[in-house]
Amino acid sequence: MSVSPSRKELSHARIVDVASRAIRRAGYRGVGVADIMKEAGLTHGGFYAHFDSRDALVVEAMAKAGQDNIASLTKVVERRLIQGGTRFQALVETYLHETHMERTEDGCIIAALSSEMTRQEDVVRDEARRRVDAMVSMVQAALPGAADEGEAAVVTATMVGALQLARTLGGKAGRSLLAQTRQTLIERHKHATHH
C-alpha cells in the first residue's frame, strides 16, 4: 500500500514534525522558519520548495500534532484499561496527568494554543476548528453510555481549561488543580448520564 517515501517527502515530514512540536512549545509565532529548518537538519532557503508560506506549514503541523496526540492518548488509554477502570477514567487520568502539565511540546495542541487560535489567519483557524472537533469526538467515544456531543464538549472544555490553568499556576497549585479536576470528572461520569 505505502510506497517508500522520496528524499523530499522525508524532509517534508521531518519539517512538519519539528514544527508540530515547536508551535506547541513556543506558540504560533514563537519559533521562526530558520530555526525549524535547522532543527530538521536543513537550511532555511529550501523552505519554500516545501510550503507556500509559513502558515501553510502551521496548518500541516497542527493536523500532525492533533493526530499524534490523539494516537498517543489512545495508546496509553488502552494500556491503562488492562489495569481496570473505565475508558473515560483512563482518558481523564492520562490527559490530566502531571506529565502532560509539564510537557507541552508533545501534548494537546488545543491546550497549547487555544487562546491564540482566534487570532490566526482563516486557513489556520479552520484547522483549529477541526482539531477541536476531533478532540470532542474522542472524548465522546470515551464517555460511558451514549453520551451526546454537547456533553462531550463540556467535558473537553473542562479538561483543556484545567490543563491550561494548571500550567499557569505551576508547581503544587497546578498539580492540585489537576487532581481535583480528575476526581470531579471521574466521579461525575462514572456511569452513563441519564437524560
Add this chain to the structure above:
Amino acid sequence: MSVSPSRKELSHARIVDVASRAIRRAGYRGVGVADIMKEAGLTHGGFYAHFDSRDALVVEAMAKAGQDNIASLTKVVERRLIQGGTRFQALVETYLHETHMERTEDGCIIAALSSEMTRQEDVVRDEARRRVDAMVSMVQAALPGAADEGEAAVVTATMVGALQLARTLGGKAGRSLLAQTRQTLIERHKHATHH
C-alpha cells in the same frame, strides 16, 4: 483621599488602559509599543519615561484588565440578581454569555491569554498567577454554600475552557457550547455541594 492626577499620571493610565484592551484583542505580542502609544494619543518615544520595558507595561495592563473585568462582572451579576436566581447562576450566565464570546477586548484576560501565559517572562507569569487566583476567588465567593477553593478552581477551568473553545468554534457551534456549559454548571451547582 485621591489627589487629582498629574498630566503624566493621566497619560500613564491611558496607556495602561489601551494596552489592557490591546493584549486581550491581539495577544501578548499582537500590538507594538508604537501602536499602543498612538492609540493613547502619544508618540512612541515617550514610552520609556512611563515604563522600564514593554513587559513592565504588560504586567500593569494585565492587572488592570483583570480588575476591570472582575468589577464589570460583579456589576452585571448584581443587576441580574434583582431579577431572581442565585448569584452563581448570574455569574455563569454573564461569563458564558454570547457577548463575552464575541468581545475578547474587554472580557476575561485569562480566557484571552491563558495558553500564552506559560511562555512569558517571569514578571508576566507572576502576574498571570495572580489573575488566576483572583478569578478563582471570585468564583468561590459566588458558589452557593461554603465551597472550597478546589471546587471553585474546577468551575473556573470549565468556564475559561468553554469560552475559549466557543471562540475557536465560533458561530452556531460556539453558541451551542456556551449554552450547554451554562446549563450544566447551573444545574450542578444549584445548591451547596455536600462533601
Add this chain to the structure above:
DNA sequence: TGTACATCAGTGAACGCGCGTTCACTGATGTAC
C-alpha cells in the same frame, strides 16, 4: 556497464519590513524672586 545530460533538493546571501529601545531636542508647565 558507462557516459552525458536533465532534473531535483537543498544552500546561503540578500531584501524589506516591523519592532523594542535609545537619545538629543522642544515646547509647556511650574517656581523663585
Add this chain to the structure above:
DNA sequence: TGTACATCAGTGAACGCGCGTTCACTGATGTAC
C-alpha cells in the same frame, strides 16, 4: 503681577535585531542511450 529660569512630558529620528520571503547557484540523484 511680571519676568527668568528650571523642570517636566512628550517628540521624532535613528539603531540594531529578527523574521518571512526570494533567488541565483550547487551538488546529488536519476535517466537516456
